[in-house]
Amino acid sequence: MIDPDPKLESTPGMPDEAARIRSSRIATVAIVVASVAVLFLVGWLTTPQFVQWSNLRNIIRSGAMIGMMALGITFVTLSGNFFSLSVSQTGAFAAIAFAFLMSWGWPLPVALVVVLLGALLVGAAQGGLVALGGNPIVVTLGFGAALFGLGSILTDNKTIRHGNTAADWMGTGRPLGIPTQTWAFIFLCVIAAVVLTRTRFGRNVLFVGANKYAAAASGIRPSRVAVQVFAISAMAASIAGLFLSAQFGEGRLDSFAGDDINAIAAILVGGAALQGGEGSALRTGLGAVFIAALDNLMVLRKFSFGVRRFWVGVAILAAVSLFNYLRSRARTT
Amino acid sequence: MTDTPVAVETPALSMRGISKRFGHIQALDNVDFEVRPGEVMALVGENGAGKSTLVKVLAGLYRPDSGEVLLNGEPIDLGGVMKSEHARIAVVQQELSLVPTLTVAENVFLGSSRGGAWRSPRRLGAEAAVHLRHVGLEDLDPLMTIEQLSVAERQLIEVARLVARDARVLIFDEPTAALSERETDGVKRVVRRLRDEGGSIIYVTHRLDEVFDLADRVTVFRDGRSQPPVAISDIDVDELIRRMLGSRLDSMYPPHGTSRGDVVMTLEGLKGPGLDERVDLAIHRGEIVGLAGQVGSGVSALLRVVSGTVPPFGGRVLMGDKPVPPYNLGAAIRMGIGYASSDRKRDGLFLGRKVEENLTATSLHLISRAGWVLRSRERAMSRRVAGLFQIDPGRLRSIAGTLSGGNQQKVAVGKWLGPEPSVLLVDEPTRGVDVGARAEIYGHLRELAEGGMAVVFASSDVQEILGLADTIVTFFRGNLISSKRRDETDTATIMREITHPTRAKDQK
Numbered sequence: 001m002i003d004p005d006p007k008l009e010s011t012p013g014m015p016d017e018a019a020r021i022r023s024s025r026i027a028t029v030a031i032v033v034a035s036v037a038v039l040f041l042v043g044w045l046t047t048p049q050f051v052q053w054s055n056l057r058n059i060i061r062s063g064a065m066i067g068m069m070a071l072g073i074t075f076v077t078l079s080g081n082f083f084s085l086s087v088s089q090t091g092a093f094a095a096i097a098f099a100f101l102m103s104w105g106w107p108l109p110v111a112l113v114v115v116l117l118g119a120l121l122v123g124a125a126q127g128g129l130v131a132l133g134g135n136p137i138v139v140t141l142g143f144g145a146a147l148f149g150l151g152s153i154l155t156d157n158k159t160i161r162h163g164n165t166a167a168d169w170m171g172t173g174r175p176l177g178i179p180t181q182t183w184a185f186i187f188l189c190v191i192a193a194v195v196l197t198r199t200r201f202g203r204n205v206l207f208v209g210a211n212k213y214a215a216a217a218s219g220i221r222p223s224r225v226a227v228q229v230f231a232i233s234a235m236a237a238s239i240a241g242l243f244l245s246a247q248f249g250e251g252r253l254d255s256f257a258g259d260d261i262n263a264i265a266a267i268l269v270g271g272a273a274l275q276g277g278e279g280s281a282l283r284t285g286l287g288a289v290f291i292a293a294l295d296n297l298m299v300l301r302k303f304s305f306g307v308r309r310f311w312v313g314v315a316i317l318a319a320v321s322l323f324n325y326l327r328s329r330a331r332t333t
Numbered sequence: 334m335t336d337t338p339v340a341v342e343t344p345a346l347s348m349r350g351i352s353k354r355f356g357h358i359q360a361l362d363n364v365d366f367e368v369r370p371g372e373v374m375a376l377v378g379e380n381g382a383g384k385s386t387l388v389k390v391l392a393g394l395y396r397p398d399s400g401e402v403l404l405n406g407e408p409i410d411l412g413g414v415m416k417s418e419h420a421r422i423a424v425v426q427q428e429l430s431l432v433p434t435l436t437v438a439e440n441v442f443l444g445s446s447r448g449g450a451w452r453s454p455r456r457l458g459a460e461a462a463v464h465l466r467h468v469g470l471e472d473l474d475p476l477m478t479i480e481q482l483s484v485a486e487r488q489l490i491e492v493a494r495l496v497a498r499d500a501r502v503l504i505f506d507e508p509t510a511a512l513s514e515r516e517t518d519g520v521k522r523v524v525r526r527l528r529d530e531g532g533s534i535i536y537v538t539h540r541l542d543e544v545f546d547l548a549d550r551v552t553v554f555r556d557g558r559s560q561p562p563v564a565i566s567d568i569d570v571d572e573l574i575r576r577m578l579g580s581r582l583d584s585m586y587p588p589h590g591t592s593r594g595d596v597v598m599t600l601e602g603l604k605g606p607g608l609d610e611r612v613d614l615a616i617h618r619g620e621i622v623g624l625a626g627q628v629g630s631g632v633s634a635l636l637r638v639v640s641g642t643v644p645p646f647g648g649r650v651l652m653g654d655k656p657v658p659p660y661n662l663g664a665a666i667r668m669g670i671g672y673a674s675s676d677r678k679r680d681g682l683f684l685g686r687k688v689e690e691n692l693t694a695t696s697l698h699l700i701s702r703a704g705w706v707l708r709s710r711e712r713a714m715s716r717r718v719a720g721l722f723q724i725d726p727g728r729l730r731s732i733a734g735t736l737s738g739g740n741q742q743k744v745a746v747g748k749w750l751g752p753e754p755s756v757l758l759v760d761e762p763t764r765g766v767d768v769g770a771r772a773e774i775y776g777h778l779r780e781l782a783e784g785g786m787a788v789v790f791a792s793s794d795v796q797e798i799l800g801l802a803d804t805i806v807t808f809f810r811g812n813l814i815s816s817k818r819r820d821e822t823d824t825a826t827i828m829r830e831i832t833h834p835t836r837a838k839d840q841k
Contacts, residue, residue, distance in 0.1 A: 200701045206686065207694060213680035217642065217672070218694045218748075219663040277685050 024326045028271040031322065032283050035269065036290045043297045050297055057179060063292030064185035065240045066259060067285055070266035071185075071192045072236025074284045075229040078196070080209035080276025081136040083264055084230060086126065086144030087237035088256035093147045094119055094241030096160055099251030103162035108170075115238055122147070123234025124227050131223030140230075144260075151253050160251040171247030181243045185285070188236065192281035205229060209276025258309075265312050266291050269319045273327070291315070343406045345370045345533035346391075346422065346502045351400035353386055360386040361397070364559040366552055368502060373524060373534040374562065375544040378554030378577055379739075379767035384537050387554070388506050391535075392424045404502075423500035425491055425508060431479045437461060438475035441494050464493040467530075468523045485516030492523060503527060504535040507765070509543065513628030514793060514832070521547055539767060541570055542796075553577055577768055585772045586800035587779040589819060593803070594618030597787050598670075598756045600639065602648035607634025609811030611648055616756060616787045621778060623802025624791040626831050630808040632791035633675060636758045639789075640672030641665040652755065666695060671749030675760035675791075681745035684734035688724065689715040691733045691744050696751030714751050722747040722777050739770025746774065750781070757781060759790040763797065775801050795827050809834050 043050035069087045076084050094115050101111035122143070129139045173180045196202035207215040208225045216222055245251050270287030272279025294315065298308045347367035353360045361383045368374040378384050389395045391402075393411045401408055404421070411422070431440045436454065438461035452460075458475035465473055468489040479487060488508060495503060505524065509517040524534055524547055536548060544551055545565060553560045553576045560576060574585070597618045602611040608631045616622055626632040637643045639650055644660035651657070658664040665672070674680050683691055692715040693700055700710040719726050722743045728736065733744060742763070749757055762778065763771045778801065782788050792798050798805055805822055807814040807830035814830045815822075 198706055199704050200697045200706055201704060203690070203694075203697055203706055207683055207690075210683040210685050211680070214683055214694075216662065217674060217680040219666040220694075220697075221663070273685075277683070 024329065027326055028323060029283065031326075032269065032271055032286050032290075036286055036293070039290060039293050039297070043293065043300075047297060047300050050300055055296065055300070059293050059296045060182045060185075060289070061179045062296065063289045064179070064181040065244065065256075066262045066266055066292055067185045067288030068181075068188055068240040068243075069237050069256075069259060069263040070270075070284050070288050071188055071281055072233035073263055074192065074267055074270075074272060074279060074281055075196075075205055075232045076136065077267055077272050077274070078209045078276055078279050079205045079225055079229045080212060081130055081226060081229065082274065083137065083267075084126070084140040084233045084237075085137060085260055086140040086147060087233060087263055088258070088260045089144040089147040089151070090119060090122060090234050090237040091241035091244070091259070092251075092253055092255040092257075093122075093151050094238030095245035095255050096151050096155055096251035096253065098167075098242050098245040099160040099162045099249075100154075102164040102167060102245075103160065105164065108166045111167075112242060115242060116235055119234040119238035120231050123231035126234070127227035127230030130230065131226040148253065155251070155253060157253060162245075162249060162251070164249075167246040168249070171243060171245075171249070181247070184239065184243065185288075188239070189281055189285040192284075196281055201228070206277055209273075209278075211277070261309075261312065261316075262291050262295070263288075265316045265319075268316050268323075271319065271323045273323075274320070342369050344368060344403070345372075345405060346535075347403045348387075348390075349401050349403070351387070351390060351397045351402075353390065353395055353397050359557050361390070362557040364400070364554070364557070365561075366559055367562070368533040368535055370533055371528055371531045372550065373528050373536055373548045375548035375551040375565075376535055376537045376554065377539075377541070377544060377551060377573070379769045382554040382577075382767075383557040383559075384554055385506070386557075388424060388504055388535075388537060391422055391502075391504060421499055421501040422504070423495040423498065423502070424504040424506060425488065425495065426506075431487055431491060431494075433480040434478055436476050436478055437465070437473060437482075437490055440479055440490055441465070441475070441497050443494060461493070461497075464497040465490075467496050467526070468493045469519060469526070483516070485512050485519055488512070489519065489523060492527075496527070500532075502533045502535065504537070506537045507539065508536075509538070509540065515627070517543075539765070541573060541768075544573070545570070574768060585768070585775065587776045590620055590779070590782055590803045593620050594785065597653065598639075599651040600635075600648070601651065603635070603638060603645055603650065604647040605634060605638035605645040606643055607631050607811060608638065608646075610813065612813050614806065614813075614816065616789060617804075618755070618787055619782055619785050620787060620803045621782050621801055622787070622789045622804045622806060623798040624789065624806050624808060625793075625795065625798045625802075625827050626791070626808035627793050629810070630793075630831060631811040631813075632793075632808050633760050634811070635808070636672060636760050636789070636791055637674075639665075640670060640758055642672065642674075666752060666754075667698075669752075669755035670758065671695070671752065671754035671756070672758040673746045673749055673760065673762075675764055677741060677745040682733050682741060684732070686733060687729070688719075688731055688733050688736070688744055689729040692718045692724075692729070692748045693751055695748050699752060718747045718750045721750055721780070723773060737767075737770075739766045739773075742766045742770065742774065743777075746777075754786065756787045756789060759788065761792055762790050763794075793831075795824055795831075798827060799824060807831050807834070 049055055069091060073084050073087060097118060098111055098115050101114060126139050126143050130136050170180055175183060196205065204220050204225050207220055208222045212222045241255065244255055266287035267284050269290050270279065270283035272284065291312065294311065295308055298311060344367040349365055351361050351364045364383065364387065366387065376384055386395065390397050390411065396412055402411055432443065438454065438458040441461040441464055442457065454476060461475040465471060465475060470486065470489055508520050512520065524536065528534055538544060548565050550562045550564050551573065552562045555577060594617055596615045598616040600612050600614040602613060604611050612635060624632040624635060638645045641660055641662045641664065649656050652668045657668050678684065683694065689711065693711050696714055697706065700707055700714055715729055716726060719729060724740060724743050724747060733741065736744065746759055746762065762774055766774065778788050803819050804816065805819060805827065806816045807827055809831055814834045
């Protein structure tokens with residue numbers, strides 16, 4: 001009789017369970033890449049103008065806006081704090097603040113720094129409330145409403161045009177034929193990926209997301225991480241706001257209306273674990289490209305707003321179900 | 334085996350030639366197993382020996398590749414949870430499956446297909462009381478909600494629920510792992526009572542004292558294979574351990590330490606949640622200090638205060654002559670204190686992350702420069718720690734949650750070696766760890782002490798305290814009772830001191 005010693009046999013190869021989890025992670029990446037590829041293929045086959053360079057440039061520009069917001073929220077999600085629901089308001093508020101500062105003739109670098117610092121404070125305040133035990137969804141929802149109200153009061157619900165040309169290159173420049181927004185997005189994507197995988201801070205974020213109690217027991221402070229990730233999220237949103245403001249030379253309260261859901265969709269399509277501790281900045285980036293391309297394709301097909309929103313919803317639900325299924329299959333049997 | 338004095342009785346449950354394979358791991362290899370009516374059959378073996386797989390086969394969660402299961406001599410099909418329940422085989426879940434916000438009575442009848450019609454809470458309570466009496470909870474108000482109860486009581490209610498469904502074969506899978514000595518007695522009482530009423534009990538445990546205390550016969554599993562059952566009267570602890578380990582191991586505990594260095598840590602009048610009286614204690618380099626006490630005695634509480642996990646009410650901790658900032662885990666770690674809690678799943682491990690990352694989680698400041706994690710240093714440190722604790726280096730890239738209990742515990746303790754603490758605090762170093770890995774962990778803790786580290790561990794297992802500790806400190810209900818050298822005390826003394834010391838104030 002063959003006499004398999006389970007201990008001996010299991011050592012040379014990778015243990016079954018570990019192999020299964022690894023393959024599920026590879027599958028997650030493959031699914032994200034394949035979804036983007038399939039979407040572009042469908043667009044190419046059905047809608048000729050979809051793949052024209054001018055249209056692709058539109059996609060990457062709007063993908064960049066969603067993507068920058070999504071990258072910020074990715075830190076929040078990975079740290080186990082779900083989402084920030086105030087990014088669209090934060091972005092719009094940053095755009096308005098920037099428009100005011102530029103219309104007062106402040107130098108561009110100063111205006112940029114002031115807006116970013118302001119965003120940092122707004123984000124840190126939200127993180128602080130979460131650290132004190134606030135529910136992230138509720139805290140950010142409240143902040144979003146407050147920011148929106150404040151913006152409405154400050155602008156009297158009017159569009160703020162600044163007429164200052166100093167920031168034009170930032171909004172409409174195309175170094176090497178690619179919009180500045182897209183450069184910024186790619187740049188931030190790489191930075192976020194490096195920070196998450198290679199730095200102590202990134203490790204802290206993932207540890208707190210993976211197990212808050214174990215992180216605290218290891219000397220990592222979950223409350224500090226909460227403040228940091230919400231600050232990052234607000235700053236990323238305000239960067240998107242700055243670019244939008246520079247592009248149109250104005251600040252408007254409804255600049256990013258509805259982009260919260262798109263940014264969150266990007267993260268979910270990118271396969272980040274909702275409970276935290278697992279996910280990647282690059283996958284979120286791909287998720288953003290997917291959502292932007294999907295929306296663009298539907299616009300070209302003359303789908304109404306309602307129909308477009310419907311399919312974004314479907315994309316979220318499909319992504320969540322699929323990735324949850326993969327994870328549960330990897331963990332059990 | 335040969336020892337079957339009475340006439341051959343039809344077993345309540347018997348399993349013949351059960352095999353189950355997962356990929357290239359043969360989890361069960363042609364296993365035979367049986368339990369008679371009115372009998373407690375203990376099932377023991379190291380982690381990975383196949384106990385859990387067998388339990389899952391009985392629960393209908395796994396379908397065996399081959400073999401048959403007989404209930405009262407009739408072949409049955411265990412496919413699916415419902416069928417297994419209809420066959421009157423029930424597993425008392427390790428992870429409790431009660432609904433915390435419902436009442437005791439509602440939980441007793443939870444998922445029960447009987448009755449159906451609406452009943453008043455009072456009537457349901459009266460019906461539940463019958464079943465509660467079976468498990469020794471007659472004094473419990475059936476209208477209390479589960480969340481008001483202790484873990485031990487919840488477990489007994491789980492049993493009551495299974496009894497309410499006429500379970501004839503009850504499987505207890507590590508029922509006392511999370512319980513104190515006194516609560517354990519409650520569970521044992523219930524097991525005996527169920528047996529005396531003709532029930533068949535399968536009792537899976539790591540605690541060998543329970544086997545001898547409770548079981549009529551014992552079946553040993555090793556490497557997925559079963560050994561013939563033995564009557565408890567025909568075997569002793571040493572023989573049982575030998576059968577569990579095969580030829581692998583003879584003695585469980587490493588030799589005691591010989592040298593004792595300078596004082597490295599001093600506790601001065603330390604007081605905190607769970608500690609009634611101020612604690613003064615000096616910890617020496619190179620010694621292993623065992624804090625002996627039951628759940629709630631203050632041993633775990635003391636470790637939590639010293640480690641900075643909870644705020645002290647008073648007093649201070651000194652490392653050398655420097656006071657450690659209270660309630661500050663980060664500062665404690667930097668000053669050379671490592672603390673592995675007793676609940677590794679809750680706050681010891683990142684189960685979803687790699688072993689490598691777990692092992693360096695407490696040493697991020699050592700493996701990074703200017704905020705950058707240096708891969709080479711990370712790899713070197715995790716390899717070094719894995720080497721110290723004999724964690725398979727091939728599994729450093731595996732997800733921590735896929736390791737066995739013993740290996741997880743090695744990671745949970747091992748991760749404190751990175752920062753090279755001068756004092757390592759370990760709460761229940763071998764909870765949920767099988768015999769083989771246990772001996773290994775003891776050996777490693779001793780090596781650390783030999784290397785000059787002070788190891789302070791808390792345990793409710795007197796054998797473990799006597800086997801491992803050089804200095805033994807006993808606790809009872811939040812009070813330090815005594816602090817003695819290993820050779821100044823014995824089992825009976827420690828037992829008395831941690832259960833009902835004469836010195837303990839006039840309480841109770």
